Each structure stands twice: as structure tokens, then as C-alpha cells.
Amino acid sequence: MLIEMKNIRKSFGSNNVLKDVSFTLSGGEICALLGENGAGKSTLMNILGGVHQMDDGTIALDGNQVQFSTPAQSQEAGIAFIHQELNLINDLPIYENMFLGRELITKRGSLDLERMIRETEDVFQQMNVNLNPKTMVHDLDASYKQIVEICRAMMMKASIIIMDEPTTSLTDQEIERVFTMMRTLKDNNVGIIFISHKLNEVLQVCEKFIVLRDGQLVEEGMVSEVTTDDLARFMVGYDVRTEPLLREKRVGSEVLRVEGLTYKHTFRNIDFSIREGEILGVTGLLGDGRSELFQVIFGAEKMSSGKIFLNGKEVILKSTTQAINHGIAYLPRNRKENGIIKDMNIFENASIVTWPKFSKRGVIQTQQHEANFEKQRQALRIKMGKLTDSINSLSGGNQQKVVLAKWLSAGPKLLILDNPTQGVDVGAKEDIYDIILQLAEENIAVVVLSSEGQEIIRICDRALVMYHGVIQGEVAGEEMNLQNIMSLATGGQLTR
Amino acid sequence: METEVVKSNKNFFSWFRAKWTDVPLFSIGIAFLIMVILQTLVLGFDYDSVGSWFQSWLNNWINILRNNAGIGIIALGMTLVIMTGGIDLAVGSTLVMTGAFAMILLDTGTRGILGILGMTGFPAFVVTIILVVLAGYLLGSLIGLSITKGKVPPFIVTLGAMMIFRSVTQHFMQGYNPKVPMEFLQIASFKIGNYMIMPIIYWAIITYILYFVSKRTTFGRQIIAVGSNERAAKLSGVNVEKVKLRVYALMGLLVSIAALIQVSRIGSMDFSNAGRGMEMDAIAAAVVGGTSMMGGRGFIMGTVFGMLIIAVMNNLLNLFGVPPFLREAFKGIIVIGAVLLQRKEKAS
Incomplete structure (x- = not known):
């Protein structure tokens, strides 16, 4: 044919x-x-x-x-x-x-x-x-x-x-x-x-x-x-970078530490920590439990056992609202199902997280909020029409930036990005990488969850590799290459 | 010259079409306007006696508005409930229960609770209003809790509550006919310049408050977020359960206000029939007003117009002398027709 x-x-x-x-x-x-x-x-x-x-x-x-x-x-x-x-x-x-x-x-x-x-x-x-x-x-x-x-x-x-x-x-x-x-x-x-x-x-x-x-x-x-x-x-239409994005690393004090975190059958005994200004990658194959792990840390699901420490103090997070108040932000995977709200316009999608922050006795203060979003819009280079246009009028990359903007306006100390470049084109992908590096520069602890090894290698300082709900290993520097990541992700060990 | 006219016509048509599909209040407003013009024509506009024509027009309108104030208030709450993706079938039964509660409190006979406590007159009225509104709020919260904590679908919870509330009320009010003090009736029948418009004022105030709440408050916007994409709302830090709980509690509270209006208008209540079918009328008003049964989309002002369109149509049918049994059919046509007209073109 x-x-x-x-x-x-x-x-x-x-x-x-x-x-x-x-x-x-x-x-x-x-x-x-x-x-x-x-x-x-x-x-x-x-x-x-x-x-x-x-x-x-x-x-x-x-x-x-x-x-x-x-x-x-x-x-x-x-x-x-x-x-x-x-x-x-x-x-x-x-x-x-x-x-x-x-x-x-x-x-x-x-x-x-x-x-x-x-x-x-x-x-x-x-x-x-x-x-x-x-x-x-x-x-x-x-x-x-x-x-x-x-x-x-x-x-x-x-x-x-x-x-x-x-x-x-x-x-x-x-x-x-x-x-x-x-x-x-x-x-x-x-x-x-x-x-x-x-x-x-x-x-x-x-x-x-x-x-x-x-x-x-x-x-x-x-x-x-x-x-x-x-x-x-x-x-x-122009040259695109693919090499690891090197940067001067300045890490500060510990932001998050988890000990023995377990959730039903999805993951168990997770221990790790992340510091200010660090970009931590978490990768593995589908069904490795990494999304669920960070949803638990974000308070969206209730953990079975374990401890979560923020800035050295133990916290118990019962809701996403609490997590946000503690300075945690979570950009979910599958933007359509979890990220955007289709019946709301661009501005509302970009501001939903901060409604409580920018309101007086429950009444939303729009002006203050719009000024804040305008700042985000410029920083993230969001291409859009009017604030009141439907979120569906934007391309995938710009939608993702709007979702990112809603989190950045909350001023997080710990930013969790779950598949941040999913369904995003090459140009916008680069923009998002730049933003991530910029945020780390501003002393935010960034966690990047991704199944693309290449992406992890490009932007992360070090990476945890998960396999069937446990952390199979950690890689950094020279060791952080596709081969090692793949071997850990499929249940193997590091070859040294 | 002629081509230009045609062009501007086409522009007008496309402008109209765009407005019609994009601005929900536009289509509803036009439908309402047509209804009102029809009604005005039927009432017989007459140049020679504009004064008396206006008088009868105004009286007719005050009647319509007053008769629909209670259900109008309930329809507003229903709009918010539907916007979260839920439904409340129990409004009629909640109305009867809170209404009965108000009457027991106020009863001038030997069993009146406040009377036994030695409380009469103005203080008794204030206490009654507070307690009844609180009761409505609690009944609504009870429904809300079953939905959020119990994880039972709203349709089921409110279907059950509908049966329970009415049945319990009927049982306890068997053979008991409380008498409401005449002064209490002033709440609804107090006249302003010869017009009995208190219920209309209550309706207007509540409409304004809820309009503001839905547009400008965190709670109002979170209702849309929850109804449109519950998962995304939760992951954006919206306390989904709290929003739902508060919506059903608010619904109960609004129903209790409607109950107070009804009790103070008539001074009595038929516990087996009052409020029957009210949930469907409230849903119909919301739907005609552009609220999506799927949640996430709804308009307070739309519901007001939706209510009025149905009411004016009833009034018209009455004026035309359409047999009463057929009127419900027209209501059905309006509901389906409204949704057909508001349907968006398939997005390409």
C-alpha cells in the first residue's frame, strides 16, 4: 500500500x-x-x-x-x-x-x-x-x-x-x-x-x-x-543543547529528610534527604513507586509508616494544604488529569494555590495576584493571550509553565517536579530546564522525577534510582550515566 | 451598498453566535427578555391608561417574584452544590423539617418550646431564627459529612436523607398543629409602601452575597476547581472535603431560610406535601441558567434568570388559560430546550 x-x-x-x-x-x-x-x-x-x-x-x-x-x-x-x-x-x-x-x-x-x-x-x-x-x-x-x-x-x-x-x-x-x-x-x-x-x-x-x-x-x-x-x-530551527548543564553548586542546610517511609505495597523503607539549592533526580521504570512516594510527602496520600522531617523538625502532613503551608510544592505528572482545571481560565489556573495566601477573610485580592502572575509570566516566558482566556487555548509547553507558575507564586522551599517535560516540545523543554537551574540558584531544593535518564543526567546533581518501591541505588557525578541508571532501574547493582 | 449591508448582517450574526455560545448570561438574558415582552403583550399594553397598566404589570411581577423567593434561594444553593459535581435531593425534606422545627419553637399553644421557656415576642423570634438556621446548617453538614467522610455518592446520601427527614418530621408532627404567632408573619408580610416584598428583598440579598462568594472568594473559586477536576484541585492544595462539606452545609442553611420565609408567609405548613418536587425545580432553574450537571460550570445570576424564565412561563400559561396538568410539560420543554440552545459547537 x-x-x-x-x-x-x-x-x-x-x-x-x-x-x-x-x-x-x-x-x-x-x-x-x-x-x-x-x-x-x-x-x-x-x-x-x-x-x-x-x-x-x-x-x-x-x-x-x-x-x-x-x-x-x-x-x-x-x-x-x-x-x-x-x-x-x-x-x-x-x-x-x-x-x-x-x-x-x-x-x-x-x-x-x-x-x-x-x-x-x-x-x-x-x-x-x-x-x-x-x-x-x-x-x-x-x-x-x-x-x-x-x-x-x-x-x-x-x-x-x-x-x-x-x-x-x-x-x-x-x-x-x-x-x-x-x-x-x-x-x-x-x-x-x-x-x-x-x-x-x-x-x-x-x-x-x-x-x-x-x-x-x-x-x-x-x-x-x-x-x-x-x-x-x-x-x-536553531541549535539545541543536549550536554549536561553544569553549574556552580552551592548547597545549604537540609530541607527534607525522610526515614523509613512506607506506603501500602507501593514503596517501603525509603530514606533520603535533600538540601537547599540541590537538584535531586528520582528515576526508575514505570510502577517504581516514585510518584506515589512524593505524593505521600506532599500530603496527598497518607503514609503507612515512617517519618518526614522538614528543616530538621518532624512533621505530620495530613493534607496538601498543610504541605503547601510548610513550603512544599508538587507539580504532578499527567498535566491534563492532575495539573490543569479546564473550566478555569489561565489566570485562575495560575493562581489557585495562592488564593488563600492572597486573600483577606476569604475574599481574593485580584490586583495583587495579577501583579504576581505578571512577574511569573515574564520570568517563565509564557506565551498567552488574555489572562481570562481558557487554559485550553495554550500549547502543552505553555500550560505546563502555567502550572509551574502557580507553584512558584507560592514561594516554595521544596519543589517537586513530576515529569515536568511530559508532552512539552523541545523549545519549552529547554526553558523548563533553565527555570529549574535558576530555582536551584535561588536556594530552592528541587526534586525532578523523570523516566528519561537523559533528562536526569542533564539537570540533576545526583539521582536516586528506584526499583519496585525501594531505592536501588544513588548515582552522582561520573557515575551518573545512562548505563548505571538503567542497570539500577532494572534491579541490578552499580558496576564500579 | 447592498453588499455592505449583507456583510454587516453577517458580522452581527457571527457576533451574536459567538456571544450566544460564549457568554452564558447572554442567551439566558435574551430568552428572559422574550418571555417578559410576551408577558407584557398578553397583559395588554394600553397607551390611554399607562398608569393602571403599569400597576397591574407591577403587581403581577411582585406576585411572581414573591412566590418564587423561597425556591429561588434554594436554587442558588443547588447551583453551588451542582458546581462541585454533586446534587442535593433532600432540599424539600430539609425544608419541611426545619419548618416544623420553627413552628414547634414558636407555637403559641401549650407545647410551644419557647413558650414553655417563657419566651415570647421579639426575643423568641430572634432565637427561633438563629436556632432554625443552625438546624439547617447542621442537617446540611450531616449530609456533607456522609459524602466526604463516608464516601457515599451525593445522589445516594441525599436520596436517603430526603426519605428520612420527611418521614421523621411527619411522624413527630402527627396530630400536632402548632400555631405561629401573628407578629411572626410580619417577617414575610411586612409591607413597604403597600407592597409585600420582604421575601423578594431576602432573595435579592442572598443572591448578591452568593454572587460575590462565587466570584470573589477563595471558597467560591475552589468550588469550581473541585467540580471541574477534583484530583488537580487536591494536588493544588485545595481541601476538597472541606469545600464539599461547606457547600452542603450552606445548602442546608439556605433551605432553612426558605423554610422561615414559607412559615412566616402562610403561618402553617403541610408536612406531607410541602417542598415535594422542590429539588427538581431547583435543579431545573440551575440547568436552565447554564449550570453543568457535570460540575465545574455554573452561574448564580444564570440561576436567577433560569428561575424567572420558568416562573414567567408559568405565569404566561396561566394567563393563556393552559390546563394546569399541561404546565409541567412546558417546564420540561424549557429545561431541555435551554440546554439544547446553550450547547457549545463541537470544538475542533
Whole structure:
């Protein structure tokens, strides 16, 4: 199968999202679609997937011109679109999800459960997936949901699969599994369009790449001829740094120390401490318990046992409100679910934490607050319209900066950042790194939780590596390299 | 020339459309305006006797507003409850319970509690108001606690409370008919320049307070945060349980005020029927006013207009002579129609 998109144009209102983009893909090819947030990647793919209609241009499959006005038409033509927000129904078992909308039915008109289960098992076997089809989807973690979606596309005999940032929430092991699957698909002559911000992965798994910037195709070529630095440069239009960001380290007194912290079955016997002006990385694979650990420290969950010391004094945190009053800030992972409040505007999202601080007898003092936010906006270089615009009007990177702004306006002494660059484009990522270094400079203790080893190495002074709820080891300086981190994260020991 | 007219028309249309979908009060306000114009026409505007026309128009309006003051106050509380993503089905029963409590306290017969304690007249009224409002607050808190500490869904808790409160009230008030002192009725029927508008004033004051609370206070904004994204609100340091608890307590308090207004208007209460269906009317007013049942979105002023739209429509149906059994159907049409009209275009 050969797919050709020619001279595609699309605008939303006065916003020209795609300006004359052409692109081809044949079966058995894996092509990376790169670009910053807002470059037009999603729009281009939504046109191919029948979600949006193009204003101008042509799409041809094997030379025959086609037009998709609904996602169903696109699917029928053999194009499967695996969205970032997965299309699975949590309260149904896997096999019913696999057959959603085209359920198998017995002669008597009832659901043919046996056949659906059997066919699901067949696909799983073919794809080398070890899952019970009867498992409820809500019992799966994000990575397995992704895998189920890929299997569903396979079952529908898709000849082109579009994957929109499939690896964002996956661990390295699981990413490898997805890649193996992609290579199998490729051998079966399936064409794959791979959208990702992780350039290393692009080098690993893709052959071709195209780069969009401001709605135009700015580069295309073979992956074997470029480096990640090249790709990053194509995306933003200028050189991007990747080396560790060295800085003069001046650490002060201890801010946080935990002893023997345990929470249900998620983590146990955690001991560590962090000082003023220090950037501590915490990394590991998915399900290592690091997010939960810091949610407990932030008072969002109640610990089972252990002690937390702030500035040398033991504290018991029963609520997030208390934690904030103690100077702790926590930027959560998964911005959409935990970070932003979609019914509130930019300003309110940026000020929710400090409402109590900037209010007199419960009445919010808006002026003072706006002045404060204006300062944050400039410091964080947030690109936005009016204060009262919807938070959804911002790009991912700017949303993340707004979430960061709400914490910085609280003036924290301990700042916990959980996956701070998740779903953030290259340019904004650099901005966020700069901000983190700046904050450490201002004597704030910063904890960075990340599953990207590269990120930890770039900005952290030292890093704790977790494995199944325990701290498997600590790395710093020369020892802090990808190899060591990976070995600890998978349960190994440091090789000295 | 002509093309320009067409263009400006188009501009007006798109402006109108944008306002309609983006500014909730815009659509509600226009709907209300149409209702009022219709009503004015039906009342028969007459140039020759503007004075008497205005008199009957005004009387009609005062009637509408006064009759809806109690439920109007409850609808405001309901709006806040729905904004947190919850619901309160127990308002009617809470009204009966707090109303009965007020009457027991005030009873001029041998069983009146304050009478037994030797308290009469003005001091007795003040004590009654304080105790009844406190009782409403406590009943609301009880509901709130079951929801926050007990982790039972609001629908279930308030469904249960609805049954419990009314049943208990009916049992204890069996064969007991307290008499409310005439002076107490002044609370609602005190006349200002020949107009009985005290309930309207209470409604207006409470509307203003709640409008301010929802727009400008930490509590008001936290209600939206909790309703829109509870997890994110919690992780932003909002004490979600406290916000919810306070919303239900406030709801109870507002219901008790409505109960006091009702008792002081009529001087009695039918414990088996008073307040029945009130929860649905309050929800309807909130929904017509643009409140989202999913939580996170709601407007105090919208609810006031929503209440008035329903009330004016009832008044119109009455003036048109529509059979009473059919009126509920019109209410249903308004509720569904309002949500249809306010529905946003699918975001692209």
C-alpha cells in the first residue's frame, strides 16, 4: 500500500495550521513525523484519519484518490489511528474492547464471547503479548493499554498505522516491546507513521523522517543520515543543547529528610534527604513507586509508616494544604488529569494555590495576584493571550509553565517536579530546564522525577534510582550515566 | 451598498453566535427578555391608561417574584452544590423539617418550646431564627459529612436523607398543629409602601452575597476547581472535603431560610406535601441558567434568570388559560430546550 498526501492545506478560522504539506509513505516503512507542539502534526494525521477535513489538497491510496469524511471511512481504507488519549473503555474487558463497534455475534444474536476471546488470544500470541483477554482494561497500566490498542489495529488488518506519541507513558522495557512489535508490523508490510518527541527512539526504530514547522514541511530524509541534534535543530530551527548543564553548586542546610517511609505495597523503607539549592533526580521504570512516594510527602496520600522531617523538625502532613503551608510544592505528572482545571481560565489556573495566601477573610485580592502572575509570566516566558482566556487555548509547553507558575507564586522551599517535560516540545523543554537551574540558584531544593535518564543526567546533581518501591541505588557525578541508571532501574547493582 | 449591508448582517450574526455560545448570561438574558415582552403583550399594553397598566404589570411581577423567593434561594444553593459535581435531593425534606422545627419553637399553644421557656415576642423570634438556621446548617453538614467522610455518592446520601427527614418530621408532627404567632408573619408580610416584598428583598440579598462568594472568594473559586477536576484541585492544595462539606452545609442553611420565609408567609405548613418536587425545580432553574450537571460550570445570576424564565412561563400559561396538568410539560420543554440552545459547537 502506498499513501500519498499532496498539497494539503488546512486552517482553523484565521489560523493556517497546514500550508501546503505533501508526504508519501509506502507499506513496510516506518516514518517519523516530527515537529514542536503546534507545528501541525496532529492536524495532518487527523486529516488522514478522517477526523478533520482538509481545505485543499489530495490523498491517494495506491494511486486512487480518496476522501475521508469520517474516521470510519479512513479505518475501512486500512488506516488505523492510535490516539494519544487511548480509545479504550475502562469498564469493559480487553476482548470486548478489541471488538468494540464490530462485535462478533452468534446465530441467536447474542455476543459470541468465546470467539472474541479466542481471536484476541490469537492476536496476542502473534504479537507476543502476555495478557489475559478477560482482564478489565481499568486494571491495566497505561503501557498495556497502548499495547492493546496496537493489537486492535492489527486485528483490524490495518495497512497503515498512525501512532501518536505511543511511548510517552511507557517504561524502557515496554518501549522495547512496542518497538519489536513495530518491526514485526513492518515485516508484514504495514506502514507506520510514528509521532514522537523522543528523538532517540526515532533513531532506533524509524527509517524515514519528516519534520513540520509552522505548518510547513521543512525537512525530510533518511534517519540513518542524521543525529538527534540534527533532528532537534530541524524542529526548532536553531541549535539545541543536549550536554549536561553544569553549574556552580552551592548547597545549604537540609530541607527534607525522610526515614523509613512506607506506603501500602507501593514503596517501603525509603530514606533520603535533600538540601537547599540541590537538584535531586528520582528515576526508575514505570510502577517504581516514585510518584506515589512524593505524593505521600506532599500530603496527598497518607503514609503507612515512617517519618518526614522538614528543616530538621518532624512533621505530620495530613493534607496538601498543610504541605503547601510548610513550603512544599508538587507539580504532578499527567498535566491534563492532575495539573490543569479546564473550566478555569489561565489566570485562575495560575493562581489557585495562592488564593488563600492572597486573600483577606476569604475574599481574593485580584490586583495583587495579577501583579504576581505578571512577574511569573515574564520570568517563565509564557506565551498567552488574555489572562481570562481558557487554559485550553495554550500549547502543552505553555500550560505546563502555567502550572509551574502557580507553584512558584507560592514561594516554595521544596519543589517537586513530576515529569515536568511530559508532552512539552523541545523549545519549552529547554526553558523548563533553565527555570529549574535558576530555582536551584535561588536556594530552592528541587526534586525532578523523570523516566528519561537523559533528562536526569542533564539537570540533576545526583539521582536516586528506584526499583519496585525501594531505592536501588544513588548515582552522582561520573557515575551518573545512562548505563548505571538503567542497570539500577532494572534491579541490578552499580558496576564500579 | 447592498453588499455592505449583507456583510454587516453577517458580522452581527457571527457576533451574536459567538456571544450566544460564549457568554452564558447572554442567551439566558435574551430568552428572559422574550418571555417578559410576551408577558407584557398578553397583559395588554394600553397607551390611554399607562398608569393602571403599569400597576397591574407591577403587581403581577411582585406576585411572581414573591412566590418564587423561597425556591429561588434554594436554587442558588443547588447551583453551588451542582458546581462541585454533586446534587442535593433532600432540599424539600430539609425544608419541611426545619419548618416544623420553627413552628414547634414558636407555637403559641401549650407545647410551644419557647413558650414553655417563657419566651415570647421579639426575643423568641430572634432565637427561633438563629436556632432554625443552625438546624439547617447542621442537617446540611450531616449530609456533607456522609459524602466526604463516608464516601457515599451525593445522589445516594441525599436520596436517603430526603426519605428520612420527611418521614421523621411527619411522624413527630402527627396530630400536632402548632400555631405561629401573628407578629411572626410580619417577617414575610411586612409591607413597604403597600407592597409585600420582604421575601423578594431576602432573595435579592442572598443572591448578591452568593454572587460575590462565587466570584470573589477563595471558597467560591475552589468550588469550581473541585467540580471541574477534583484530583488537580487536591494536588493544588485545595481541601476538597472541606469545600464539599461547606457547600452542603450552606445548602442546608439556605433551605432553612426558605423554610422561615414559607412559615412566616402562610403561618402553617403541610408536612406531607410541602417542598415535594422542590429539588427538581431547583435543579431545573440551575440547568436552565447554564449550570453543568457535570460540575465545574455554573452561574448564580444564570440561576436567577433560569428561575424567572420558568416562573414567567408559568405565569404566561396561566394567563393563556393552559390546563394546569399541561404546565409541567412546558417546564420540561424549557429545561431541555435551554440546554439544547446553550450547547457549545463541537470544538475542533
